[in-house]
Amino acid sequence: MNQPIALVTGAAxxxxxxxxxxxxxxxxxxxxxxxxxxxxxxxxEHLRGRALTCYHMDVCDLARVEAVAAEALQHFGRPVDVLVNNAGIIGKNFCLQEQGPQEAKRIIDINLTGCFNCTSVFSRNMARQRSGRIINIASVAGIWGASGGSAYAASKAGLIKASESWSRELGPLNIIVTAIAPGICKTKMFGQFVGEEQIQSKEEIKIVKSIVPVGRLGEPEDIAEVVNFLSTCKTNYVNGTVIEMDGGMRVGQI
Ligand SMILES: NC(=O)c1ccc[n+]([C@@H]2O[C@H](COP(=O)([O-])OP(=O)(O)OC[C@H]3O[C@@H](n4cnc5c(N)ncnc54)[C@H](O)[C@@H]3O)[C@@H](O)[C@H]2O)c1
Structure with a gap:
């Protein structure tokens, strides 16, 4: 089968x-x-009838990641072409004193160590066919830091630097590694950060409009569009790149 294969973590x-x-x-x-x-x-259920298989997989469970990779390799007879390291959490408490070291560790385990687990396992198989793409979903918090989100910001900063390092290490094997650093996007995670009820409020929309030059929150489809580009573009020269997707928020602030 020549159909390209992509594995997405945190796919639901x-x-x-x-x-x-x-x-x-x-x-x-x-x-x-x-x-x-x-x-x-x-x-x-939502994607019934499409070319999709679901696997229950915790990115922190290395044995399970290995098992899914082995099962996919056996089923398709060749490695996954694209790995999207997307799974992540922001945590329940944000400020340093409330969060505590246990929760900070869990955030780092999922957001950063989870990506190490998946990247090490899937890149091993990609190396055999001398081709592959790994796309890491980081965050602008990993570039700017985040007041009341230091563990999250640290995990994403770590992912950006791991991504750049993997692009150097794996580039010679034609495994191309990139990262996307989204800004504020409308998902459950953002709801957890600002409080669900505020997302829809006129006040919140006004604040967001004032700090994001394009005047809106990001949508999951915005990020998916760029993942698609990085997965399908014919060039392998977009390597080690971190694409900031924040509607121009950073430059808008200056
Ligand atoms: N929404 C935003 O504004 C925003 C901004 C920047 C970056 N991000 C990043 O984008 C990614 C996706 O976030 P989202 O907004 O879609 O959040 P979401 O909460 O909607 O989705 C995250 C998914 O990851 C899964 N997940 C959590 N822990 C996991 C684990 N141990 N193993 C496997 N899966 C696990 C969850 O079950 C969930 O389905 C995350 O890495 C997040 O940090 C989001």
Missing amino acids: GGFGSAICSVLLDSGFFVLATDVNGKALDHLA
Whole structure:
């Protein structure tokens, strides 16, 4: 089978499900993975009839990541072409004193160590065929820092530097590694950060309009569009790049 294969982590969430849809539209066979079995069932139902298989997979569980990679390799007879490291959490408490070291560790385990687990396992198979693409979903918090979100920001800063390092290490094997650093986007995660009820309020929309030059929050489809570009572009010269997607918020602030 020559159909390209993409594996998406955190596939049942806001960005993840949009990424799966866009990659399916581009002709990929999609392996949708998530730790949330119920949400994964919902995704499978929503995308029924498409070229999609779902796997329950916690990115922190290295043995499970290995098992999914082995199962996919056996099933398709060749490695996954594109890995999208998208799974992530922001945590329940934000300021340093409330968060505490346990929760900070969990955020870093999922957002950063989880990406190490998946990248090490899937790049090993990609190396055999001397081709592959790895796309890491970081955050502008990993570039700017985040007041009341230091563990999250640190995890995403770590992912950006890991991404740049992997692009150097894996580039000679024609495994291309890039990262996307989204700004404020409308998903469950953003709801957790600002409080669900505020997302829809006129006041919130006014504030966002005033700080984002394009005058709106990002949508999961915005991010999916760029994942699709990085997955399908014919050049391998976009390597080690971090694409900031914030509607111009950073430059708008200056
Ligand atoms: N929404 C935003 O504004 C925003 C901004 C910047 C970056 N991001 C990043 O984008 C990615 C997707 O976020 P989202 O907004 O779609 O959030 P979301 O909460 O909608 O989705 C996250 C998904 O990751 C899954 N997940 C959590 N822990 C996991 C684990 N251990 N193993 C496997 N899956 C796990 C969840 O079940 C969920 O389906 C995250 O890495 C997040 O940090 C989001």
